[in-house]
Every structure is written in structure tokens, then in C-alpha cells.
Amino acid sequence: MEYQTSLTQGQPDDEAVRLLQYYEALALENDPRGYCVCTSEGKDSRVLGHLFRRAGVKHFYQHSITGIDPPELIYFQRSNFQQYRDAGYLTYDVMYRKSMWQLMLEKKIPPLRTIRYCCAELKEKRSEHQGKAVVSFGVRKYESVKRARSRNELEIALPRQKNLIMPFDDGENRKIFELCYRDREKRVNPLAYWNDADIWNYSRDVKLEQCSLYSEGFDRLGCIGYPLAREQNRRREFSRWPKFYEQYLRTFDRMLERRRQCGDAILDYASTAEIWMEWWLSDHVQETAGAGQLSLYEL
Incomplete structure (x- = not known):
């Protein structure tokens, strides 16, 4: 089945807000706490969280502790989570089940671009805090060829299969998303079609603070x-x-x-x-x- 690249019109931030508001009822049906915003507090995650707050939709935050993030990013995340709690949002820090070093010893190889077992274990494994919540990530199709093929604004995770992906519209796709896959993990990715310029322009326009490492020339922050x-x-x-x-x-x-x-x-x-x-x-x-x-x- 072929999908259009996007069915939304207008500015990317306005459409992202509209998408989040559009699916809030589904998110609340799955979990009374609302959406689960999975965040590292890197530049994409920061924009993602701001869009949720701007949309006024109910949500909570989850951060996966990897043990190999830059110290500056860790301190930045802790400070931001305190601000979220002060504003009345729920936050969860999820400790890894196995460290990076344990994973490497078990696999007997380091992670490669083609074999990134660490992501699945350290960042993408569903936690008990998520419950049945609709999850949201700051993933973008522009970040890699694989993500361009496999990530979209709406996703349903199917076991041992490729994710079912669909564009944002108000027709038959929404009915499928809400009814046929009620017990599957549902994901909303409002940044799916954003590029780097969109991220930085939005951060500048709304005066969104980003981790200090970006001002030192780092263009991406994540696992060292x-x-x-x-x-x-x-x-x-x-x-x-x-x-x-x-x-x-x-x-x-x-x-x-x-x-x-x-x-x-x-x-x-x-x-x-x-x-x-x-x-x-x-x-x-x-x-x-x-x-x-x-x-x-x-x-």
C-alpha cells in the first residue's frame, strides 16, 4: 500500500498541534494520564514537549536512562523534569534493565549502524510506566534512510512485523487506527516531516532553551x-x-x-x-x- 508523504497543510508547528489535539480523545481512552511523551531532552525532544504543552493536551513525560548520555544533557534533563513537575506534569525516569556494557558482552559485538541492539533495549523497550498510553517520540524521517521508510505521523506497532504506518487524515485511516488495533501500541510522531531548519527555527521563535552542548558545535546529542x-x-x-x-x-x-x-x-x-x-x-x-x-x- 502506498501512502502520501503528508496530508496536512500549513505550517508544520500548527499541523503538529492540530494532530495532537485531534487524537487526544484516543489518548485519553487508552490512558487517563493522556499521551506518553518519550523524551531525551535533546533538540527534537524539547520541541516535541513544547508542542504538547502548546496544544494543551493531557500528557506525561518519560525519560529512559541509558548510562551513556553526555553529562551536560543529563543535568539539563533533570532540570527540565523538575520544571515539568512544578508545572503539574507527571514525569518518570526509567532505568535500563541491562547496561550498555552488559549488552555488548552478551552480544559479543559492539553496536553497528546495521545492528543497533542498544536502541531497542535502552530506549525503545516499553516500560511499566507507559501502561497502554499512546506514545510520542521526536523521531523525524530526515534523520536516516530507515526512518524515512518506516516512520510516519501515526504508527501501530505489530509484533514480529513492520509497523503499520499511515498519514494524518480524518477518514478511514482514523477508524482503523482507533478500532482495529485497540490493543496494539500506538505512536504519534508530530515531528515526522520536520527537518533540522524547522527544529531550530521553532526553537528560536518560541525562545525554547536547548542544551548548552549545541552552542559548542554538537549537532546531535544522544548516546556517546x-x-x-x-x-x-x-x-x-x-x-x-x-x-x-x-x-x-x-x-x-x-x-x-x-x-x-x-x-x-x-x-x-x-x-x-x-x-x-x-x-x-x-x-x-x-x-x-x-x-x-x-x-x-x-x-
Whole structure:
């Protein structure tokens, strides 16, 4: 089935507000607390939360603790959550079930652009705080090719299948969204069609404070070492926060030992923790790691 890129008209912020107001009744039917706004308090999350407050719809906030976010972003998030609580909103901080270092040891590989097991465990796993709430993320189609194909303004998560996605309209799609998939996880992504300029223009126009790291030249904030980031940015992160580099290196060393104990392949580019780290940080490797190198990456 083919979908139009968008059925909304007008300015992106006005349409985002209209979308949230349009589905508020569905959100309240699923959970009396309203929407669950999943936020890291990075630039997209900040805009997302502001749109919810501007729309005047009932919602609460959830933040996933990853253990590998920049310290400055963590302090910024804590301060913002206190402000949300002071304004009467519910907030939840969700601790990871398994740390990044535990996940790497279990998988015996670092996360790659094509194998990002960390996102599913650290950020996307549904928590008990969410209940049956309609969730909202600051994901945007412009961020990656995969998101351009798979993310839309409205989504229904189907087990072991691709998400059912649909554009925003007031016709048959809404009936399907509300009735046929009543017990499935529902997601509303009002930033799906926003680009970077939209994010920064909106932040400027409404005088929305963003994390100080952006003013230092960081263009994205998230997990330190995140494999979707370019090599230059990842090296800059490790230079800024060297203790995370040291922890990654120690975990690479433990992964090698685990692979030896299990009799798994150890190839030339992973013969030592330091060599493996340099291989992992390479943009070329991150882009091309695939079928030809899966002897090391069998999960």
C-alpha cells in the first residue's frame, strides 16, 4: 500500500498541534494520564514537549536512562523534569534493565549502524510506566534512510512485523487506527516531516532553551559512541568524555575474552581491543559492515 508523504497543510508547528489535539480523545481512552511523551531532552525532544504543552493536551513525560548520555544533557534533563513537575506534569525516569556494557558482552559485538541492539533495549523497550498510553517520540524521517521508510505521523506497532504506518487524515485511516488495533501500541510522531531548519527555527521563535552542548558545535546529542554518528563526531565525543572511551575499551577487551571462551571467530581487525576500537570507529566500516563480515557478528 502506498501512502502520501503528508496530508496536512500549513505550517508544520500548527499541523503538529492540530494532530495532537485531534487524537487526544484516543489518548485519553487508552490512558487517563493522556499521551506518553518519550523524551531525551535533546533538540527534537524539547520541541516535541513544547508542542504538547502548546496544544494543551493531557500528557506525561518519560525519560529512559541509558548510562551513556553526555553529562551536560543529563543535568539539563533533570532540570527540565523538575520544571515539568512544578508545572503539574507527571514525569518518570526509567532505568535500563541491562547496561550498555552488559549488552555488548552478551552480544559479543559492539553496536553497528546495521545492528543497533542498544536502541531497542535502552530506549525503545516499553516500560511499566507507559501502561497502554499512546506514545510520542521526536523521531523525524530526515534523520536516516530507515526512518524515512518506516516512520510516519501515526504508527501501530505489530509484533514480529513492520509497523503499520499511515498519514494524518480524518477518514478511514482514523477508524482503523482507533478500532482495529485497540490493543496494539500506538505512536504519534508530530515531528515526522520536520527537518533540522524547522527544529531550530521553532526553537528560536518560541525562545525554547536547548542544551548548552549545541552552542559548542554538537549537532546531535544522544548516546556517546552512537554508531549512527559520523566518525569525526564520535571521536570528538570520546575526546570530550574520555572516561566513556576507556569504558568502551575495557568492554572490547572483555568481549574478546568472551569470544575466545566461546570459540567464536576473532579476525584481524578485532585481534586486540585497541585495533577493534579503531575499526569500529571508522565510517567506512560502519557503512559497509554486513553480510561479508558476519562471521564475527553472529548474534
